[in-house]
Each structure stands twice: as structure tokens, then as C-alpha cells.
Amino acid sequence: MSAVLSAILGLYVGHAQSLDTVSAQVAQQEMQRLLAPAGIELIWNKRNRDVSQLVVVTFDGSCSLDALPASPAGYTTSVVLADTSVSSGRVLPYLRVDCDWIVRTLMPTLEPLSMPLRRAILGRALGRIMAHELYHVLSQRKDHDRTGVAKASFSLDDLTAHRFDFELSTIDEMRYARRPIPLLADAH
Numbered sequence: 001m002s003a004v005l006s007a008i009l010g011l012y013v014g015h016a017q018s019l020d021t022v023s024a025q026v027a028q029q030e031m032q033r034l035l036a037p038a039g040i041e042l043i044w045n046k047r048n049r050d051v052s053q054l055v056v057v058t059f060d061g062s063c064s065l066d067a068l069p070a071s072p073a074g075y076t077t078s079v080v081l082a083d084t085s086v087s088s089g090r091v092l093p094y095l096r097v098d099c100d101w102i103v104r105t106l107m108p109t110l111e112p113l114s115m116p117l118r119r120a121i122l123g124r125a126l127g128r129i130m131a132h133e134l135y136h137v138l139s140q141r142k143d144h145d146r147t148g149v150a151k152a153s154f155s156l157d158d159l160t161a162h163r164f165d166f167e168l169s170t171i172d173e174m175r176y177a178r179r180p181i182p183l184l185a186d187a188h
Contacts (some may be wrong), residue, residue: 004005006039006040006175007039007040007041007050007052008040008041008049008052009035009040009041009042009051009054009055009134009138010042010043010046010049010051010053010055010137011042011043011045011054011055011057012045012055012056012057013044013045013057014057014058014059016059016063016097016099017059017062017064018062018063018064018065018099018101018116019059019063019099019180020063020065020068020119022123023063023065023114023120023122023123023126024122024123025120025123026119026120026122026123026124027122027123027124027127027130028042028044028125028127029127030123030126030128030131031123031130034128034131034149034165035131035174037166037171038138038166038171038172038175039175040138040174040175053093054093054095055094055095055134055137056093056095056163057095057097057130058094058095058096058097059096059097059098059099059133060096060097060098060099060100061098061100061101062099062103063099063102063103063126064103065103065110065115065119065122068103068107069100069103069107070106079101079105080098080101080127081098081101081102081105081154082095082096082097082098082102082130082132082133083095083133083157084133085095086137086142091099091136091137091140091141091142093137094136095130095133095134095137096154097115097130097133099128102125102126102129103122104124104175105125105156105159105162106121106122106159108133108156108158109121110122110162121159121160124160125159125160128149128154128158128164129154129158129159131149131166132140132149132150132154135149135150135166135174139170139173140175141173145166145167145170147167148164148165148166149164149165149166149170150166150170173178
């Protein structure tokens with residue numbers, strides 16, 4: 001599917017502790033692949049570039065793949081891997097990604113893999129998780145779809161499978177519902 005790019009989304013991405021460059025590049029590529037059908041181009045940490053909207057992304061914990069963490073006692077797959085700020089009923093352009101939980105969630109898949117494959121899998125998962133949060137910002141929806149990248153929770157397979165996409169109706173919604181959301185300092 002080919003789409004005409006109609007919006008440039010600027011991402012100001014904060015420091016992600018121990019995130020390697022390969023995982024970061026794969027995450028960027030996966031996000032662009034997921035959002036391109038909605039006509040959205042992503043620009044990462046570039047100054048002096050006109051953007052339709054700016055989104056701030058922060059990372060909690062460590063994205064290190066060097067020593068995989070042990071699963072904590074009582075570990076559950078029902079954890080929040082990322083979230084988006086909401087104020088006065090509006091979804092704000094602030095995303096928080098929890099690298100510790102993402103790496104722990106991916107551990108069963110990552111453990112037997114070589115480091116290059118671990119990096120690719122982590123990047124793919126990060127891209128899908130961040131694209132999900134961008135869906136909330138772009139569509140201004142706090143609810144979720146039944147399937148695809150906009151569904152409420154992801155399985156391990158959703159995070160790691162070769163393909164996982166937004167529903168076509170969600171792509172259309174992001175394309176047509178897009179409007180700049182003010183940063184907190186600009187909000188009235």
C-alpha cells in the first residue's frame with residue numbers, strides 16, 4: 001500500500017539507557033513502516049525542520065540486552081509497556097516507554113538468540129509499542145481496536161512476528177483525524 005505523505009511528525013526522543021544503535025534504527029524503520037500508510041513521515045531529533053506536530057518520547061529503565069534480566073517473582077504479561085499522557089480528556093503528545101518491562105517481556109524469545117537477532121527483535125517491539133502510543137496521539141482516541149497495533153494489549157507474538165499492522169480503518173482514522181495537539185506549555 002502506498003500513501004502520499006501529508007504530515008511530518010517530529011519525535012523528540014530522550015535518552016534511552018543502553019539502547020544500541022541497531023535496535024534504535026530498527027524501531028525507527030518499524031514505526032515508519034506502520035505509519036506511512038496513514039501519510040505520516042517521522043523525523044527523529046532533527047532541529048530546523050518544519051513538522052506538523054511534535055511528540056516527546058521518554059524512556060524508563062534500561063534497554064540493555066547484554067545481560068537479560070531474570071523474570072521477577074509473580075511476573076505477569078499484563079504490564080504497561082508504554083503509556084501516553086492524558087489531560088482534561090485530551091491525549092497529549094508525551095509518550096513514556098518502559099524498557100525494563102519490554103526487555104523482560106521479550107526475554108523468552110531473546111534468550112536463545114544471537115546478539116544481532118536480539119537487537120532486531122527489540123527494535124521491532126519498540127517500534128510497534130511506540131507506534132501504538134502515537135495512534136492515541138494522532139487519533140485522540142483513548143480506546144482500542146479489537147485487532148492490530150491499536151489493540152489494548154500485545155502478545156509476545158505480536159511484538160516479535162515478522163508482520164503486525166494497524167487495521168485499515170485505524171490507518172484512515174489517523175490520516176483524517178490528525179491535528180496538532182498543543183504541548184503543555186501551549187495548552188489553554
